[in-house]
Structures are given as C-alpha cells and as structure tokens.
Amino acid sequence: MGCKTLIKWPKQITAGLVEQLIKAEKDIQKAxxxxxxATAEYTNGFRHDNGTFGIIISRLLSANRFKSAEDMLARMKDENCMMTEDIFLSMYRAYGRVHKPLDVVRIFQKMKDYDFxxxxxxxxxxxxxxxxxNRLKTAFKFYRYMREKGIPPSTASLNILIKALCKNDKTMDAAFNIFREMPKHGCNPDSYTYGTIINGLCKLGRILEAKELFGEMEAKGCLPTVIVYTALIHGLCLSNDLDGATRLLEDMKIKLVEPNVFTYTCLMDGLCKSGRSLQAMELLEMxxxxxxxxxxxTYSTLIHGLCREGKLREALEIFDKIKLQGLQPDAGLYWKIISLFCEINKFQEAANYLDEMVLSGVLPNRVTWSLHVKIHNTVVQGLCVGNDPNRAFQLYLSIRTRGISVEAETFKLLVGHFCKKGDLHKSARIIEEMVIDGCIPGTGTWTAVLDAFWDRRKAKEATELAFSELMTKLMECKTPSLVEH
Structure with missing residues (x-):
C-alpha cells in the first residue's frame, strides 16, 4: 500500500521518469x-526495462546489498528483460571493490545462465x-581460458598479464619477454606497460635496467606519466641514489609532469632513511x-626520520601540522614522540603526550595491542626513574582500568619507589595486584617491602601478616604469566 501512495504517477509513466526519480533519491531504501x-503500475501497462533495472542494481551495489542486486538480475531474466554487459561489469567492479574476487568469477560464470x-x-x-x-594462480588460469575462448591479445590484456608476472621476482624475466614480444602481436607498449616493468625492475633493485627502459620510453615518444616517474624515483631511493631521484623530480617539473603526493612522499622517505630529514622537510614545504x-x-615518514635523528623540535612541528590538518596520529606516531621524550629524560612531557593519545581516542586493537603495552609501561617506568611516582601511580591505575598489561619491571619500580617513601599501603596494593596478574615478585621486590616494614613498629607482626596474605594470593594464582627477575 505504501508503494502505491509513495508517488503520484502521471497517466502515462515512462521508464525515463522512473530512472530519473531513482537517481535523484539519495536514500537507498526510498529508491x-x-x-x-513503479512495479505496482504493471497493471496499467508499464514495464521496467534494462535502464530502470540497471539503475536500481547499480544503487544496490553501491550500498553493498549484493544479494538484492543479484535478485534483481534474476528478476530481469524472469521478466524477459534485455540484459546489457554493463550490468555484469558493474557487478564485477562492486565485488572487486570489497575484495571478493571469487564472487567476481562466480558472476562471470553465471552469465551463461542468462544466455549472455x-x-x-x-x-x-x-x-x-x-x-x-593477488589471486595469481586463478588469474593465470583465467588468462589461459581467455585464449582458449579465442579472445585475442590486446595491449590492455597483456598489460595485466605483465603486471601479474611483475609481482614475483621469479617471473619478472617472463614479464620482460612478453613486453618485448608485444609488437609481434600488434600491441604497442604504452605508458602503463613501461611503468609496470620499470616498477617491477626497481623493486628487484635492477635500477640500471629501469633507467635504460625509461630512456627508451622517451626516445620512442611514449611520454612518462607521473606513475612512471614516481616508480623510478622510488627505485632510485631504494638504491640510495638520492641525488638522481632529486634530479628526476626536477626533470618532471621541466617537462610539465605534475608530481603528486606519492611522488613527494617516496623521495622524502628516501631522504629520511639516509639521515637527510631536514632536506625532506624542505620538500614538504615545496x-x-x-x-x-x-x-x-607523508607526515609519518617525516616524523620517523626526524625522531631517528633525534630532532625532537622539528618532529613536534610536523606532529602539530598533522592535527591542524584534521588528521589523526596513530599509536605508532605517538610512540615515536613519547620514546624520544623518554630518551632525553623528559618523562612529564612523555606522560602529557600519552594522556593526549588516550583522550584523542587512539585505542588498542588486535594489531596495536603490544605497542600500547610498550608505550604505557615505558612512560610509567620513566616517571618512576624521573622521581614522579605519584603521576606514575595514577597512570598505573589508568592502565589497569583499561585492561592494558602491566610489565614486571613496572611493578618492581612502583613498589620500590613507594617503599622508599614509606607508603606501605600503596606498596601492598601494587604487590597484591601484581600477584593477581600472575607476576611473581622477585628477591629485590621482597627485600624492598621487608625493609620498609622493618622500619615500622611491630615490624615482625606486620611482616608476618603481609607475608601470609601474599602467600595466599600466590597459591590462588595457579598459572603465573610473568616472573619478575
């Protein structure tokens, strides 16, 4: 009932009108x-055609509603609606976009079910x-099937084959041979072909061959694209020919080929890895x-390079640019800054950046879990070493609240500091939590605790009580995961 009252149709509804309305509607459900x-108007003589089916299938695919899109395809067959290859192509690309290559093959094989x-x-x-x-075995099998079906070689198909062969160093020479044989099949290499081969050679460190091919490309009047230039610049950086890479960037500009973000980032990465991060910063300004x-x-490349050279001020400058641009630094970038502060014994600043990281919502996940553990424990240990145990304790509590693992060395330093201060309440609490976590206190920790108790009145009774409680906890902890040495 809702479908019939959704639109007040004219007396004569057309497929063009339906297409126009579906295209204009942003909400997929309303589309x-x-x-x-429009289907409800079948009784009045209207019929969906390949245009209306095509547009609704396209909208469904864009919304990742693949089953609904395939149901529409089946309905086209049931209604004897003429199909076009563009509908199948849109399905291939949609499944490819969400990295489902086997579904691409499945849809291709179903074409015969639709007599297409x-x-x-x-x-x-x-x-x-x-x-x-990277489904290379399936890809090569499919290529052989193409040839068996009489699909002739073309520059496009051979470019894809060359790209596949360039992915493996063992088949790189085969890719080069096909590249040389292309003219015999009536297929002239284009900029994409040259770029693919040059990129493959550079990844294998065969820079001299890549440079020769680059010169051949220009000699044959095949203008290098930004992709080709970027591939060669990256290769030159990998071979530590940074001056050659810089000259190539200048050559691009002379020939009016616009470098892109990837071009600059490749060169900056090479400069940073060679200890020339300040030159990389100049490149950023350019x-x-x-x-x-x-x-x-781009920013990560610079920060890693600057931190490697101990240039904290410049690294912080780049770090601020990231935030001003509205980008979110990840745990790896925070770790670089925090560890550099720790290296120069500025543990308060390190803790400030750790607080910022937490407040900005950079949370641990399966991939970054160990890095978060390392960052948090490093800062707590640094605060202990820097004689700021109170802030270390607050951070320790935050770690436990968020379920981040506490390392044995962190427990040891915290207990040692609070024992020295005579704060036996905190010392006892930390040891208790240490045991609960399955970390067995070592001799040094026990000595610090006993010494602290011994300085108090009723030392014997207090020690016996503490020892009894801790032994109970140890017995409860059947499978200790950590041992403090």
Missing part, C-alpha cells in the same frame, strides 16, 4: 520503494580484478606551496 511503486555471451571487456575486467587481488595536500603517510 527501492520508488522502483516497487561475455565480450573481451568482461574477460579483461575479471582478469584485472584477479590480478589486483609540496605545500604547490597546494599538494600531505597525507598521514
């Missing part, structure tokens, strides 16, 4: 209702997705002056 409302014969475009699209998803917006990888 489906429009499609269904794929053209070269479908074969190349499926082949390309398989290669991009990049910004050209209105190229740095991404988080």
């Amino acid at each position: 489906i209702l429009i499609f269904d409302a 014969e794929p053209t070269q475009k479908s074969y190349i699209t499926v082949f390309s997705i398989l290669v991009n998803e 990049m910004i002056s050209e209105r190229k917006v740095p991404n988080i990888i």
